[in-house]
Amino acid sequence: MLPDERRRQILALLNSSEVLRPADMAVQLDVSPETIRRDLVLLEREGAIRRVYGGAAKAKNLSRSAEPGRVERENIEREAKAEIAEVVASIVGDDDTVFLDVGTTVLAAARALPESFRGRVVTNNLGAVLAMAGRDAVNLHLVGGRVRHDELTCSGPDAEDQVSNFFADKAFLGSGGVHATGGLTDYHLDEIAVRRRMISNAAEVYVLADGSKLGHVALRKVCELDRITALITDSSADPEMVAQLRDAGLTVVQPAVAGAEDAAS
Template identity: 45%
Template sequence: MADASHVKTEEPFDIRLDEQREAKARIGVAAAGLVKNGDIIAIDVGTTSLQIAKALPKDFRGVVATPCLLVAGELAGRPGLDVLLSGGWVRGGDLACSNSQAVSFFRNLNTDVAFLSSGGVAAKEGLTDFYRDETATRQEMLRNTQRSYIVADSSKLGKVAPYHVCDLSDVTGVITESIPHESLVQELHRHGAQLILPDS
């Protein structure tokens, strides 16, 4: 089994926005394909989450809840779509909301599907991220949903960020653009979690 690589800090938002752009777009399309009209969806923060918002069909009817101003701005004003923003303390770059207000918002909302972004995804360490306050928000998103998917381009696979969000046993699946290392594939299989690869 390959050792996971520990990473301490995240690249700035403007750099990440251009990195793996095509892969993130493909992941966004695959994620959007998992929702149906009438769903209540939670979309996390980050550049891949923004691609999910862009990929949602223009005729999608339902509710999107997010802790990200960028996701909310992308979807606001679409007919038949209610956009709910958690509020809270806003971090620059990703424009991510966190603190007790964001946690409380997701604690009181039951969703059909949640898409969780990642600082890293590894077989043993599961889903990890760089911002401690935002992990609590993700954990509430995870607790109160019927289905949950980690969205992560291949640069995040095998990486471990400082703060633990959840184990792979806690999610429905992982959406990524290329086949991960065998250890991660085996761990997903062991827990009955899906590995979803976009169409080429």
């Protein structure tokens, strides 16, 4: 059973009971209690359930019809974002030209770029520009266009044209979801169009996604997995979901095992 289907069944079980114990759910779904506990952690991060004394309960007023707002997302998965940012900092060359995409995980990576970095950053992420504005050694290029006020990003035809005039050593992209067969997906068409230009004009493409986004399919397709050099995720990502992505041919890098994964992929 795929993780997404298993989590849907967990939610279905919780629809019919106020509180369920992980051991009971494990028996009904024929998986280990440890697997259920990992699923409950991810579902709680997404706001779908709440863990209570003795088990788990369905969250009230759940709405997954749209991506959470920027401020909310910045406060979600802070530790996971910090782990991913640390990996990014370790693979950026001091003189690289890099594309930085939109999204709060990419913003965390921008803040973590090492002090020795003196390359060029091309980004449509105003937050990333503000994070590096005091670093005189960094050559900053802000891609302009239509401003998305709630996200502090620029997109649209002007942004696409500007990105197409640059070539980067590495692109670091945000995501709404990464799925073994669905590929890389996200929510906003204008931002996806700019992201596709970054993918086309970068020698290496890295997707930054915490464990809650693995196995998830967002509203719109960005690209297939074969366009991605590697996925960088955090150490808490579901091992089953990571294994499915690797089986699909995607290199997955996690902080705790980054060296081993590079050797294995």
